[in-house]
Amino acid sequence: MLDPILILLIGVVVVVGGIIGLKLHPFLALLLAALTVALLTPTELVQQYFISKGLSEAEALKQAHKSIGERIATEFGNTCTKIGILIAMAAIIGKAMLDSGAAEKVIRAMLKVTGVQHAPIGFILSSFFLTIPVFVDTVIFLMMPLAKAMGMRLGKNYLLLALSVIAGAVMANSYVPPSPGPLFLVGALNVPIGLMMVCGVLLGLCTISVGYLIAVFLNKKFDIPLRDSPDARLADIKAIAEKDDKELPSLGWALLPAVFPLATICIRSAVEAFHKPGTPLTDSPILNSVLEVILFFGDKNIALLMGGIFALFVLARQKKTTKEKMTAFVQTALMSGGGIILITAAGGAFGGMLQQSGISDRIADLTKGYQMALIPLAFFIAMVVRTAQGSATVALITASGILAGMAQNANLGFHPVYLCLAIGSGAKLIPWMNDAGFWIMCKTSNLTEREALKTIAPMQSIMGLTGVILTMIAAWLFPLV
Template sequence: MLDPIAILAVGIILVVGGIIGFKLHPFLALLLGAFVVACLTPSSQIEQFGLSKGMDAAAALAYSKKSIGERIATEFGNTCAKIGILIAMAAIIGKCMLESGAAERIIRALLKLTGIKKAPFAFLFGSFFLGIPVFFDTVIFLMIPLAKAMTLRIGKDYLLLILCIMSGAAMANSLVPPAPGPLFLIGEMGIPIGLMMMCGIVVGLFTISAGYLFSVWANKKMPIELRDSLDAKLEDLKTIAAKEDKHLPGLLVSLLPVLIPLVLIITDTIMTNFMNLDHSSTQSSWMNPLYAVIRFLGDKNIAIILGGVAALLVMAKNKKQKNDSLTPFVQTALMSGGGIIMITASGGAFGGALQQTGISAEIAQMTAGYQMALIPMAFFISAVVRTAQGSATVALITASGILSGMANQANLAFNPVYIGLAIGCGSKLVPWMNDAGFWIFCKLSDLTEKEALKTISPLLVVMGLTGLVVILIGAKLFPLI
């Protein structure tokens, strides 16, 4: 029986070698990797995985007896359920914002506010603060069309702009509640949410500053031009960029496709996580109907659908010929988004197959008696789990589960919040082909797989390591006890 580490190594060789070495389409390489990993995983390990996920003994046994094809299809479908509607609607929003001139209007307003030289800072800090209440994927979907429009406006620095978006959104997602990973972490480790938010923002600002410096360096070393894509032809974007202001939609109207999902998701997040409301506790309250409406509209899928409706209305009002149908625009957007969904879902199938090998438990056992300081150990465990199976959230959950006992019982010389922050920073290392977020960013930004590995992966390594250094210094100088 192969060890989970050996199975992981086989999976890495198949996927990376298949895509880069044999030029396989990522969809095929990822499914092949998932199939081989699933074949090498014994049923006893799959049963153990089921038990670790909260299944009872009978359900875990039944799960282990499922065919390999069924298990891969289940993980594929689970990923589609999480991101399918988001990607499809985001593709429509992006296409409509670019074609209608809404993105161009937003960029012109942004340039008036910041100037050309400071435009990357607007993307960096904007993505970070958007990433606190809004899912990482949603930030990427909403910001990439703006980066394309900005690049056409200033004529350079496309890689810098998209790396700034990645820097801000990625770090907020793992450091600052109410993002899902940090929310679980603070509950597991008994860290006050306000303290985690405050410290997460401070550490996050240091890490995204390091990310900005790396982005500037990468942009100079390997500049990447804005490319033609199925849903954003350069010729069409240049025509829009040449329009006068009076021929573009108004600023508020242009912002609606972004503001609608943003406001709805943030409102739902505030009511759920900061006002301690739930349906049962408000059943007899006058707020119950309002809360129910906000919960419905604040669901990420519903919110982005409403954003898509707004984008289509803006497109309908500003299309070239008033009698033209919107169907071709939607079809083009969905053709682009459909490819992203397939690749992302196959990445989810590969990551799910790796999780079923028991790789997280193996890493936990390997590090159980590791005699190093708790902060770097927390970082190390989280980083290894993230690299092995692709999910930052799983890395946060695994590492916090391993370390919660030590953090709560040990006679620490610093507040446990530093351990939580170290876990968050470690969960950024190292994004590659088993990470759904890697594929979403890669395909939306039109980077090749090799370009993404040379830019996105080292970017997050730099930010994660910077965070570790800042945390160690902070724990020494400001122990908060």
């Protein structure tokens, strides 16, 4: 029986060699890697994986004996379930906001507040605080068109703007509830959610400050321009940037496609985080009815759908275009979004096959008896699992499962919140081709795979390392026990 670590290494060779060496399209390389990993994984390991997910032994055996093609397709479909509608509607919102001038209007309003020199700081802070209540990919989808518009307006620093959006979003997603990962950690390690929110925001602001400095350095080191793409042609962005302010939508209409989904998702996230199921939301029946409507639209898929409808309305209102042109416009946007969906889902299939190989359990076994301080151990486990199979969520679950018992130890010497922060830091390392989020960041920013590995991966990894170092210092200075 092949060791899961060897299976992982073979999968890495296939996907990296296929994309960078053989110049294969990422979709094909990722599916070939998923197929390779699935072929090398014994049925016994697949069965153990499904048992660990809560299935009965008989049901796990049934799942394990499904054909390899069916298992790959299932993981492919699971990823599409999570991101398919989001990416499709975000593609429409992004292109509509660019073409209608809405993105340009938002950029001009932001520049009045931050000034040209501090525009990237405005981007990194905006993406950080927006990601606390909102799905991280949603924020990246909605803010990347603004980064493109700002890059065209400034005529420089596009990489700095794109990395600022990514840096703020990924760190909030690791540290601050009600983001799903931190919300899981506070439950697993029995940490008060309020304390995790405060500590997560403080550590997040520190790490994104480091991320900003790294982004500045990378922007100077790599001359990566804003590129033409089907959904954002440079000539069109330039023409809009040169328009008079009166030719653009009002700020309210410009913000609506992005603000509506963000606001409704925020409200739904807050209710889900703090409201007990089965109890009335308020004492007022009328207010309850209003909130129920808001919560309905707060589902991320419905929220993005409504954002897309609003974006198309603003475009039609601004350009007074024909129905035929609107249909062609949507077709172009969906062609761009469809490519991202396919690559991201293929990355999800590859990561899913790695998980079924038992790599998480293998890493857990290797690190369980390793004698080292708990904070760096928590970071190390999360880092290795995340790098190995691509899912930050699986990394969080694996690390918290190993450390949960130790976290309740009265002689721990520091508050368990620091273990949560260390695990969140480790889950940032190292993003590459087996991570669906890597492809979303890569494709929405129009970076090549090489450029993403040279910029996004090191920036995110250094922010994670910074996070664990600051966590260790804080646990020593302020143990909170």
